[in-house]
Amino acid sequence: MCHHQGMTDATTPRARAREQTMRDLVRIGRVHLATSGAAGLSLRAVARDIGVVSSAVYRYVESRDELLTLLVIDGYDELGDAVDAALASVDATDFAGRLVAIGRAVRSWALSEPATYALLFGSPVPGYHAPSDRTTGPGTRVITRLVQVWEDAWTAGAIGLGDGDVSPRRLSRDLARMRQDQGLTVPDEVISRGLLMWAALFGCVSFEVFGQYGLDTLTQPHDLFEHHLRVLVETVGLGG
Amino acid sequence: MCHHQGMTDATTPRARAREQTMRDLVRIGRVHLATSGAAGLSLRAVARDIGVVSSAVYRYVESRDELLTLLVIDGYDELGDAVDAALASVDATDFAGRLVAIGRAVRSWALSEPATYALLFGSPVPGYHAPSDRTTGPGTRVITRLVQVWEDAWTAGAIGLGDGDVSPRRLSRDLARMRQDQGLTVPDEVISRGLLMWAALFGCVSFEVFGQYGLDTLTQPHDLFEHHLRVLVETVGLGG
DNA sequence: CGAGAAAGGAGAGCGGTGCTCTCGTTTCGT
């Protein structure tokens, strides 16, 4: 349920109680998030559920926004864990298979936790700004995995795309900086198409989770997603 | 600003005042939507801005949710108008150009109206269900235009994709039903890849509007979007 | 034209929210 909470061993009973309360906060917070959404997440209601008066939770959490931050971090970590778990059972040289595994993991986690997915990838909560020093780490786990597959596939010579630059030069400069920051060797076209696959993957998942497809028109969204995954894997130059 | 309000000619002063108040509601509502987001949209604050006490707005709008519905319809129509305006200046036989025009129109409208875009394509507002009889019409204008391009391009023989069915058969059945409902002749692969392009387009736009790309990593998001558009046009079999 | 009906606005009020402050009580560190 809760992930990477940074369990410090409980020296004193009070410290142990505090950690338990923090865990309860995130746990009940997720329940309310699923019920009422990020906007309707009520600190008072969460307090009631953990059997404490509303003002008491401010001993643990600075504000409602910080509770949101805890839920964001917890969600990113759970998604990252799901992706890593799916990757564990795929042959490292099966690059297309690794991409497909990532895509399936993202989709199935999103469908099982739509409220948390909406918190992470839906409309930004108005007035709330996630503290990047705490969220970018867990928030970049998925794209990190995707990038690693492209890099591995490229160095293995498995990507059927040219190694030329991309136009215009402005874009090529942006991509070059990303390549340098991440220590990559993949060419422009792979980075660019990789970013497209990334955005498209979450576009497909968002459409499904947020109900943008007409609900009646699609009886088997899973099949459509699998087809889309195959096409997306092709677009990064990995024949599915 | 406001679109397709169903202007009935004002017979009586009272009726005219009512229409003016309705327009003000949507207008001020959009301002507050941009400021506070869909969740923070306060009926009381809107009432204050139009110079009326909070209970008075219930003479015009059944609930806060109905005000949201008005904003949803207004937003869909504005987006649809933007797309149609962009299409007006494109040669009808330039199928790739029509797709690119639609994509650019969606992106630039979304960037200019991020709050309304978030209302339409972001996380669903918890507890709010758009009345489909009023929103599906304006809500399907973009996909309708996209579908029309694919159909036109297919009948003109401009799409370089096979006309075979898609696997598995469950998916093929879903696609066949869509083809029949919409009166289309395009084959499975075109419908499927078309839906992918649709979802991917909004995935790219959402990533940009919602700030999922690292803000510092991309200095020229426009260039990346143009590249993505070219690739997406290719994936539906229309050489860019 | 004038009376009854309909519509609109103002205000009080209900229960809910996030958040702050104060006041005892409990627990910890020394």
Added chain:
DNA sequence: ACGAAACGAGAGCACCGCTCTCCTTTCTCG
């Protein structure tokens, strides 16, 4: 053992959506 820190409870503030009542304005129709 004692001062300090942590904690829970409660009252209170300003805001929210929404309802109800009361009164004025406007329309409709005989």
